[in-house]
Amino acid sequence: MNAQPAPFADVRAQDHALAARLFDDVARLSPDVEGVSRPAFSAIETQTLKYLEDVAKVEGLAVWYDAGCNALFSLPEDRDAERVVVVGSHVDSVPFGGNFDGLAGVVAGLICLIRARREGRRFAKPVHVLAMRGEESAWFGPCYIGSKVLTGTLAKRELEETHKGDGRTLEEHMADIGLPVEDIRAQKPLMDVSRMEAYLELHIEQGPLLIGKNIPAATVSGIRGNIRYRAITCHGEAGHSGAVPKAYRRDPVLAMADLLVRLDESWTTILNKGDDLVLTSGIVATDPEKHAMSRIPDRVSFSLDMRSQKPETLDDMRALLKSEIKEIERDRRVRFDLGEELRVEPALCDKGLVAGLEEAMRKVGQEPFVMPSGGGHDAAVFAGAGVPAAMVFVRNRNGSHNPQEAMEIDDFLAGVDILSAFLAGAE
Template sequence: MSAAGNGPPPADTALAARLFDELAEKTADRRGVTRTAYGAGEQFAHDLVRDAGTAVGLSARTDAGGNLYLTLPGTDETGRAIIVGSHLDSVPMGGNFDGAAGVLAGLAVAAGWKKAGYALRDDLVVMALRAEESTWFPVSYPGSKLALGLLPPETLDLTRADSGRTLADHMAELGFDPETVRAGTPQVDPASVRAYVELHIEQGPVLIAEDAPVGVVTGIRGSRRYREARVLGQYAHSGAVPRAYRADALIGAADLVMRLQADWLALEAEGRDMTFTVGMFSTDPAEHAFSKIAGEVRLAIDIRSHEEETLERMLGLVHRRFAEVEAAHGVTVDPGPLTGSTPAEMDATLRAAFGAAQQSLGLPSFSMASGAGHDAATFAGAGIPSAMLFVRNQNGSHNPDEAMEMVDFEAAVAVLAEGLARLS
């Protein structure tokens, strides 16, 4: 049965609900869940999804880097695929829905359609991507990049934050083929991918404020990041050294942050889209003391925008502020390596299809941009038409208190299925 007719059959959201529960139980941490990239938690999640997919009759394969593909064949043997994907890793002590919601949504659609004997003209591929959360390895989107043959080979030598071992080591330990990945061999032919669609929980409060269960994403912010910046001064006695003779790293770092905060406010006043965050800020516990002037402060700088011009402009201001702070406080700023990603626009045709699906299901028509990064940015950057759906979610993400309600998930999955059917 093709996608023509009165719309697709219902997705198997009961299957998704059971898998959410099992993920929460089996990857639980002290609070929330931890599914370490290329670690036990992520691997458990991949095995769970693979077993569930094959149990309902989907074919499964795993690529050289560990990405999982579950396929419901199309009716017309077009040689093309529509991929519905997301990731299964989490941040340390994170929530159960970030990433997993997208994979289980795709699986719910494919499982429901398989049981009903329903298919698109193109293959429907549910893709579980690896290592999207860059808290583990200091690189954006390694799973989707390696799938498309876009991962720089030196990435395999980056070390995981908790183990200190390389990405290549962790891949090999799980039975994957890091040398094929290092060679840049594509695991997916971009020319064969008709579209990439990713469902994800919203990571902020917009859908809650708008009283909308589902949002169609317009674009994804890019980033510029200094993850390992340091302000270096001179340790000294807190009572014996007058201010004029100090090289206080903490004062220099605090001044740097406030100068950059002022730059953010100025760019916002111009109407530019941007966020600036210092998510880590600390003195060295091995050397700091109550009665010592701080000689070192470590901080992370995270800049995001939908506008490449704004990212570059703010990056220039960051470098200018480094020099000003050094001159004002007698300190040295060592920014460490620069990482980041490119902004990505979602495909207008796909956005229209999912917007029409919202309307046909009687849901509010609502579109919004994504402030966080997602694997959809990699696919869009490779020239593959890409789309995202957001699901309403309480309490944000990257924390144990994520609270997506299943009624909202079911609404989003219905939009996903209806939108996919409109592409056939």
């Protein structure tokens, strides 16, 4: 005679306690002066994966590592399935970051597996949970490194990007933890994506929409692509702040400011036309060895991140950027060096998966809500590799990439419910 299922309240309390423990334990493994720091391809990232491995084994799950040194989890009977639905996200964080960005998606997948294991049930299709390394661009510059490695799409030049802390290359850091760098350099996929029925990712929302609408979770329609310049440099001419008249100045800081103001004005115009765009310059610096209040700097460097759901808008913004630069160079007698351009194409979520997640929301008593993703995610890389992909967002106060991420465990479990219901009936 089969055991009677535990009352819902008891199951919910178990899930709540487990999720809170996992998040708290990982936060204690990766503290920073403020928030957490789990650098990509670091010992802390490895330690985080090992902790999740230990938890999964205690719960009776199968655990193994792929060629990219990412951790995978499944029900024991699904370990060697020919085709699988992959639920995944990343475990690294930005410096001084929040604890939920990325990690929430991995913990969500684990709880779906643990629920099924404890209740003695199977999913409609075999499920593998993928805990990836290296999604954040903050450490080396390129984004989605782990998923690009798996799909064979990491550019050779990206391997030469250097770590913001120690100056060593991405390739060196990968070699340190045992990744097959020769295969990666040859852009050999480390995963057979033809085995993937779908890729699903739960993630905290990185904006205020769900908070404003008082909705705990949502499905995602698509993911913005981006064009990024890690270090644009504007070269001018140094001078004394009190002795050089305006007409004789070649001030790179004012030239940079001029450019950013022009881009901001164009941003407003694009939004007024109903198109999608966001712009950010998150790093701005003059040379710390030379800068002074009384000195006109000879150069300034800054980053630029342009994102849109439309490739055409990204193309237009690149052309506008170069056009404005030419005009400013002529008017202010400076020179811009854009440096290396990094680009990720926008990705639409699979319509069938989105519809399935909407139906799962109904099954668990949530009103379906679909929204776009402003931030980029590994789901975009898998979608670009031909894998049907979709996402679930969870309400989160204070945005992401900061220590004030404030996802509530009850909201997180609302997102887990959607995933679990979908996996139980996936077609």
